Amino acid sequence: MSVNDTFKNENMEGIAVIGMAGRFPGAKSINDFWRNLKDGVESISVLTDEDILNSAIDPAILNNPRHVKAGAVLEDIELFDAAFFGFNPREAAIMDPQHRFFLECSWQALEDAGYDSENFAGEIGIYGGMGWNSYLLFNIASNRNLLSLEIGQQTLLGNEKDFLTTRTSYKLNLKGPSINVQTGCSTSLVSIYLACQSLLSYQCDMALAGGVSINVLQKAGYLHQEVGIMSPDGHCRTFDAKARGTVGGSGVGVVVLKRLEDALSERDCIHAVIIGSAINNDGALKVGYTAPSLVRQAQAIAQALAVADIEAETVNYVECHGSGTVLGDPVEIKALTKAFRTSTQKKNFCAIGSVKTNVGHLDAAAGIAGFIKTVLALKHKLIPPSLHFEEPNPEIDFTNSPFYVNTKLSEWKTNSTPRRAGVSSFGIGGTNAHIILEEAPIGEQGEQGRKYQLLVISAKTESALETATANLVNHLKQHPNLNLADVAYTLKVGRRAMGYRRVVVCQDIDDAMNALQDPKRVLTSIQETSEYAAYTPSPADGLRDRDRPVALMFPGLGTHHINMALEIYQVEPTFQEAVDRCCLLLKPILGLDLRDVLYPKNSSQKQNPSKPGLDLRKMLGRSEEPADEATQKLNQTFFTQPAIFVVEYALAQLWFEWGIRPVAMIGYSIGEFVAATLAGVLSLEDALTLVAKRAQMIQELPAGAMLAVPLTEQEVQPFLSEKLSLSAINGSSLCVISGCTEAVDELEHHLTQKGLACRRIVTSHAFHSKMMEAIAPGLHSLVKTFNLQPPKIPYLSNVTGTWITAEQATDPSYWVKHLCQTVQFASAVQELSKKHNPVLLEVGSGQTLSSLALSILQSDRLVDRVVLPSLRHSYERQSDIAFLLNTLGQLWLAGVQIDWAGFYSHERRDRLPLPTYPFERQRYWIEPHKQTQVVAISQTCSPEHFQGGEAQEYQLPTNSEIVSELSLHSRPHLRNSYVAPSSxxxxxxxxxxxxxxxxxxxxxxxxxxxxxxxxxxxxxxxxxxxxxxxxxxxxxxxxxxxxxxxxxxxxxxxxxxxxxxxxxxxxxxxxxxxxxxxxxxxxxx
Known part of the structure; x- marks a missing residue:
């Protein structure tokens, strides 16, 4: 959070500025803009003859002594990322660049604030306006067929001022007020005022405000007039004795606003706070329509101070309208002085300046330029210089005023009050606006967060993804002190999830920079989408319908180990709470706290070995070290089965909190009890009792063994007998045989002699075999004591290999069959793949079911399958949290929507300004028809600025059949391949x-x-x-x-x-x- 090192806001009043975006002359970003301001850069260009002639200007203008070859030029006005916003090339070319720039800027401002409009819980409003339609006048109108009945409406929608904000609301899915504002030069500051009022009256919960002005003839220069407002030498010398006017320019700016109380509670990055604002109109209290009114300007400023409830002498800086005109500058200083003198007689304590000395007069964007400049000054605690001030205008009495012109970069010092500033903007026609800003309050220090962080990045195209990744790396290099947890948080909650995706798990800023540049560590995927249709807004309640479905798989015995998911238990409250609750319920049955068995303090097994990698001996089951006492205890069925249930149940609760809602489940052996519990067949208390007492019954049976063999179900049949049973069918050529230990030993020896690779499963008994039949009556009686309910979530049966029915789930006999009969895992996976094509997520220790499922799906030649484990193998030397976050990232890569709010529900994280989307702009431009030629230009500001000057003259073609110069663009990226027309x-x-x-x-x-x-x-x-x-x-x-x-x-x-x-x-x-x-x-x- 932007932090004031002295003051803390106690009353929570005001409107927070939480996001900004803009493009101004000489500045492609807010960072460029600030750099130019503090360095005292004048971004008004000296134009060449070539520039002027390329603007379709009559060559004779070059000989006119009143022609000034200067302009505050906004670069690349013909470029736009049309595909990103879902515009086709023809639509984009017809659209006024002001619409395009405002749309892009609004997107960037929201991202700068750390918000995705699709996922914002409240309503977002937007207020803004644009300058005059020079593109329509000079480019569109000269191509008469674009005004035809067939496409005239499209031309109107793409150019008319009325549709500026509503188009943005549509494309960004903003559902709050969408108001187009037009008050001339004060448009954008009035927009901010109206946005504040909307927030204060709870018409919306967040608001965008700003303005845009782009003159397509910005490189044409202008004609100076003695009675006009345009500078004779191409410089704006605000408040100086040489001041004779301003220079027209183009620019765009948008800010994101929020009620201060909400911004603080939601830990937004607050750049500054609006504490007072006011608007009014001159009415007839002036000499002419275009003239300023000293009285009404003063009243607007005084009203803003009154709303802020502060003394004028606590204001340290005023960003003036400052157009640099002979008449306007003295009136403005007199109005400011009049307003300040109501509460103070102090002199020369308040600095003033005008951004117009840097970038010229930006018409409808003038107010937002001054506002953003002032916010940046407060944020950096520096007052930028106002340029070209050498000797004061003789009509201005600075000596006896509260003000002085700040002419150098100055440290913004303050004493007993926060830094405060005023911003003025006065429009031709008399609409005056003044806003009081205060520096941001102190924010509470953020938490450190998880030891490992998951960074997610997405983009519309592969190249944009690479650019976004590089931009993030550069940002981290420039800001090495950022909290990586806040970076990760902002990337998740403050960015739209797009088709090209990338994730990486890392520990700190340095590790993040290295990981993002290491192809071995980053994971990337593509979610195929239509290039133009992808980001057209859809109803919010339909978002989840497009998620990739997920099915949960709960494993059985064989992969458990001491300290199973210990790190997750230590750092994830939801997992810990679920484990604690289960162990508390189990204690009366087990006679001890299961946590002492799962996580013994004296265990020889370390949770996080210092050396990452694999324990190969352990992986191959050839560890020379005998099982320690803790492992031997866990391996007792009486403890093993409840432990597996508890870990899997708790892990499922964690996935639920993170937004994973399964469409189906599969439980392998004991894992089916977890599925049944989550589906509502059993209550948690009943399930724990059943699992523990069932395990106790099994514990009293004779020991047995289980053997995984690479044989088909048919090939296994000759080996089955009273002593050997088919326990599981795990694949087309993978089965499990179980029985008494001697019989299994003989079978293993026999098959090994034949060259078949068999694997002994670490277990104490022969589960799912005839050896279990002895406890069938007791189990049946036990299950009858529970209140079984039909499943609320579909899951697949171990017994049948197909979907469980309500009759089966509620029949005690079914659970007896479940104990004794073959596990039909392969059939269950095949059945699931027919219905949903889900991501399969294994919820338990190890990756046994993941490997089996992949083998089953590959053998069936099913493509586009994603199978993921939640926990590492016991022999993998790595962090449980890092492994789990990697799986979470892969779910997101696969198109699963994650509930990031749930993921961060136990943390207080800050949103940070991070690099915004790297738009891939292309040229969409209609050139003026060659018959059109501008003969003379009196100025580059809007027509409202005329004060008896010459009108702009242009000639339209008389042939309505002129073919417009609309270039065709290449076919966008679609899901289907190109097939040429044949008929x-x-x-x-x-x-x-x-x-x-x-x-x-x-x-x-x-x-x-x-x-x-x-x-x-x-x-x-x-x-x-x-x-x-x-x-x-x-x-x-x-x-x-x-x-x-x-x-x-x-x-x-x-x-x-x-x-x-x-x-x-x-x-x-x-x-x-x-x-x-x-x-x-x-x-x-």
């Missing part, structure tokens, strides 16, 4: 798709909507099809048949149906018209 009908439909979407190549199986189409564009396509085929097609046809192939078949069927109803002459005439249209299209193409 003439397919060629015709594909050409309509290409023209309407601006895509160079459309395949016959490409979905219109995945290509970036929408209902509005669909109407245009249907209109063309109706015209060419003389058919009564409706938009519904496109929704039902969105591909070229489907639509072609639909049209063919319509034509055939119509032909059957026509006379022979009518049919011949229709075919003739169809043929002519076809030939005309071929000729054009």
């Amino acid at each position: 003439e009908l397919e060629h015709k439909i594909a050409s309509f798709y290409q023209q309407s979407l601006g895509i160079e190549q459309v395949g016959i199986y490409d979905n219109f909507f995945e290509l970036g189409g929408n209902s509005l564009i669909g109407i245009q396509v249907i209109a063309q099809l109706r015209k060419n085929f003389q058919l009564e097609l409706s938009l519904r046809a496109l929704f039902e048949a969105p591909s070229v192939a489907e639509l072609g078949l639909f049209i063919e069927e319509m034509i055939i149906a119509e032909l059957e109803e026509l006379t022979e002459d009518e049919a011949q005439e229709l075919v003739s018209v169809f043929t002519q249209n076809q030939q005309a299209l071929i000729t054009v193409s």
